[in-house]
């Protein structure tokens with residue numbers, strides 16, 4: 375497979391940074407709320423999902439709002455290049471949002487798991503099953519291993535990412551981390567995890583022209599991957615914390631709607647299985663900037679529990 379050219383990678387990086395700027399400040403929250411409402415009004419049925427491996431037919435507006443980072447072909451090319459760099463120079467590839475954010479996410483998540491009251495989950499971090507969605511080079515899992523987690527799994531839909539993550543884990547002595555190729559939107563995983571991590575993956579999914587539909591599919595899928603009482607930690611630069619909370623609330627309302635239909639049909643067994651995401655906490659230590667009297671930060675990390 376051809377690796378992404380420098381030009382392609384810089385176009386992608388530009389479009390990421392445009393989206394990042396869009397999502398990073400609280401200045402235009404009303405406009406972004408309006409956009410989120412439009413997105414949430416899309417039906418989240420699997421039949422609406424067109425794989426990004428297919429040719430996508432869309433109008434100009436779709437293309438404008440999307441980016442190459444929403445396509446698997448982009449990531450496959452990018453990781454092919456990263457693998458070449460690893461073989462030639464030992465480089466690990468991109469640390470998305472930087473090493474400081476990665477370290478903050480790992481230490482903050484450890485503290486959160488230790489202080490969260492969960493009836494069924496032990497305080498011993500080594501017993502927590504951890505899944506990193508869209509793990510890329512897998513370095514976040516290495517950072518979590520350094521914090522005491524040891525039941526670690528990383529998935530990515532790009533084979534190149536998983537190959538790179540495996541090679542880096544072996545090189546760095548983290549041979550107990552499991553890595554497998556899996557598309558979070560069509561996951562083959564049947565197991566549930568007590569801690570599910572996402573750093574930049576929902577962002578990437580949302581950049582596909584079918585982003586709004588795919589984001590709803592993402593929530594459906596993740597709700598099946600988090601164990602009851604388990605925790606989901608999302609790190610995003612394309613959404614503010616408040617946007618993520620509103621998106622989760624809309625998803626919960628959808629679940630509730632399904633619950634009501636189940637109740638009307640007298641399907642009690644199903645009702646017991648329907649859980650919803652509750653906001654737990656967010657990272658408060660990221661550097662902030664102030665503009666026009668409004669404060670914002672470049673990135674947010676938000677945790678939800680599934681109760």
Ligand SMILES: C[S@@+](CC[C@H](N)C(=O)[O-])C[C@H]1O[C@@H](n2cnc3c(N)ncnc32)[C@H](O)[C@@H]1O
Nearest residue numbers: 449470508509510530531557558573574575578
């Ligand atoms: C911005 S990168 C972040 C990588 C990694 N989480 C990190 O923080 O370094 C987004 C990742 O999500 C992966 N990805 C995007 N859509 C995916 C999907 N539907 N299923 C699995 N992985 C996906 C990409 O291949 C890429 O590795």
